[in-house]
Amino acid sequence: xxxxxxxxxxxxxxxxxxxxxxxxxxxxxxxxxxxxxxxxxxxxxxxxxxxxxxxxxxxxxxxxxxxxxxxxxxxxxxxxxxxxxxxxxxxxxxxxxxxxxxxxxxxxxxxxxxxxxxxxxxxxxxxxxxxxxx
Numbered sequence: 003x004x005x006x007x008x009x010x011x012x013x014x015x016x017x018x019x020x021x022x023x024x025x026x027x028x029x030x031x032x033x034x035x036x037x038x039x040x041x042x043x044x045x046x047x048x049x050x051x052x053x054x055x056x057x058x059x060x061x062x063x064x065x066x067x068x069x070x071x072x073x074x075x076x077x078x079x080x081x082x083x084x085x086x087x088x089x090x091x092x093x094x095x096x097x098x099x100x101x102x103x104x105x106x107x108x109x110x111x112x113x114x115x116x117x118x119x120x121x122x123x124x125x126x127x128x129x130x131x132x133x134x135x136x
Contacts, residue, residue, distance in 0.1 A: 003032055003033070003050045003051060003134055004032075004033045004034070004035070004048065004049040004050055004051075005023075005026060005032050005033070005034045005035075005049055005050065005051040005052070005053060005130070005134065006034070006035050006037070006042060006045045006046065006049040006051070006052045006053070007019045007020075007022055007023050007034055007035070007036045007037075007052075007053045007055060008037060008038070008039045008042035008045075008052065008053070008054050008055070008067075008070060009036070009037075009038060009039065009054075009055040009056065010038070010039055010055070010056040010057060010064055010066055010067060011038055011039075011040075011066075012057055014057065014088055014115050015055045015056055015057060015088055016036075016038070018055055018086070018088055018113065018115070019036050019053075019055045020036055021123070022034075022053060022055070022086075022123070022127065022130075023036045025123065025124065025127040026127055026130065026131070029124075029127055029128065029131055030131050032131065032134075035049065039054070039056070039066050039067060039070045040066075042070065043070075043073075043074070046074050046077050046078070046081075047077060049081065050081060050082060050134065051081055051082035051083070051084065051130065051134040052074075052078060052081050052082070052083050052084070053083075053084045053085075053086065053130065054067050054070065054071060054083070054084070054085045054086070055086045055088065056085075056086075056087065056088070057087070057088050057089060058087030058088060058089040058091070058094055058098050058112060059089060060098075061095070061097055061098070062097050062098065062100075062101040063087065063097075063098045063101035063102055064087075067085070068101060068105075071083070071085075071105045072105075075105070078105065079106070082108050082130075082133065082134045083105060083106065083107040083108060084107055084108055084109050084110070084111075084126075084129075084130055084134075085102045085105065085107045085109075085110045085111075086110070086111045086112070086113060086126070087102065087110070087111070087112045087113070088112075088113050088114075088115050089112070089114065089115065090114060090115060090116045091114075092114075093112060094112045108133045108134070109126070109129050109130070109133060111126045
């Protein structure tokens, strides 16, 4: 299964996206492409799953991530979509969750960048591997 991990331009999200790619490769040898949201368009048609990683600072989730998912809505309906929010708040707000769920992902996750729980990351990678087949 080929997986695209598209991230926002913030350093935290780029590092987390690469971390996910490394974990996916270690766990099952998943082929990944890690790139920014602005460059991810070129890969959408060639992958089986898409993981979007963006900061959860905006009241309705990250604007660029929402624009990316909206502009590729038709393609993403035939793919396994996963969305990860990153931040320092204890949890996502109701509006952030609604904005993420509006795109019909197979799963969403929230990871605190100030206290990254590696077991939660590994568990989510397992979810991507088991639920990632379109």
